[in-house]
Amino acid sequence: EVQLVESGGGLVQPGGSLRLSCVASGFTFSSYDMHWVRQATGKGLEWVSAFQTSGNIYYPDSVKGRFTISRENDKNSLYLQMNSLRAGDTGIYYCVRDGVGHYDIWGQGTMVTVSS
Amino acid sequence: DAVMSQSPLSLPVTLGQPASISCRSSQSLVYRDGNTYLNWYQQRPGQSPRRLIYQVSNRDSGVPDRFSGSGSGTDFTLKISRVEAEDVGVYYCGQGSHWRTFGQGTKLEI
Numbered sequence: 001e002v003q004l005v006e007s008g009g010g011l012v013q014p015g016g017s018l019r020l021s022c023v024a025s026g027f028t029f030s031s032y033d034m035h036w037v038r039q040a041t042g043k044g045l046e047w048v049s050a051f052q053t054s055g056n057i058y059y060p061d062s063v064k065g066r067f068t069i070s071r072e073n074d075k076n077s078l079y080l081q082m083n084s085l086r087a088g089d090t091g092i093y094y095c096v097r098d099g100v101g102h103y104d105i106w107g108q109g110t111m112v113t114v115s116s
Numbered sequence: 117d118a119v120m121s122q123s124p125l126s127l128p129v130t131l132g133q134p135a136s137i138s139c140r141s142s143q144s145l146v147y148r149d150g151n152t153y154l155n156w157y158q159q160r161p162g163q164s165p166r167r168l169i170y171q172v173s174n175r176d177s178g179v180p181d182r183f184s185g186s187g188s189g190t191d192f193t194l195k196i197s198r199v200e201a202e203d204v205g206v207y208y209c210g211q212g213s214h215w216r217t218f219g220q221g222t223k224l225e226i
Contacts, residue, residue, distance in 0.1 A: 035216070037216075044208065044218055044219070044220050044221045045157075045165065045208055045210070045218040045221075046218070047215070047216040047217065047218075050216075058215070094164060094165070098212075099170070100153075100212075101147070101151065101153030101155070101170075101171070101212030101213065102153060102155040102167060102170040102171070102210070102212050103155075103157070103165075103167060103210070103216075104167050104170070104176075106164040106165055106166060106167075107164065108164055109164055
């Protein structure tokens with residue numbers, strides 16, 4: 001079964017850090033671009049970061065300089081290091097597989113709450 | 117990046133009746149390879165989003181044929197021919213031609 005399982009979410013104070021992990025199974029992880037997408041509570045979807053198979057990495061301006069995406073293909077794992085967290089970063093973070101222009105597999109998500 | 121706009125944002129429907137959601141992009145979604153990367157995602161209450169339709173009109177496996185996607189360029193539509201109770205949720209259009217952006221979501225409720 002093709003699956004993505006996230007972990008690492010939790011409660012953190014503003015200015016703090018958190019590292020999210022995503023473990024993939026059921027497909028050849030190294031052959032796919034992988035992204036993180038987040039969803040603020042009761043809100044829509046926002047792309048957060050991307051790690052392409054070419055090694056290219058991308059971020060939107062909203063997280064550039066604060067978030068770092070990485071991957072370990074031998075461990076079928078994707079990571080998101082989040083620093084200088086703000087209240088606006090609160091939400092569910094999804095690990096997603098990019099199937100060329102669309103997200104074909106989504107994880108169950110991990111909740112990140114930034115609050116004092 | 118392309119800004120995606122959906123309408124309506126709330127869609128009350130009657131079981132067995134049709135429903136339609138519109139999605140517009142601020143720029144053409146025809147990519148340089150000739151494909152149009154406009155997709156639809158369904159998010160049922162308490163669940164993660166799942167892909168419903170990709171590249172305008174291609175249904176994912178397991179998606180009932182009452183769902184259909186159409187459109188071109190900047191204007192796209194998701195149609196449900198006969199709404200069933202399991203269709204309740206939020207529907208997002210998302211584009212992959214100019215990086216990745218999503219519409220605001222349309223909440224379908226019975």
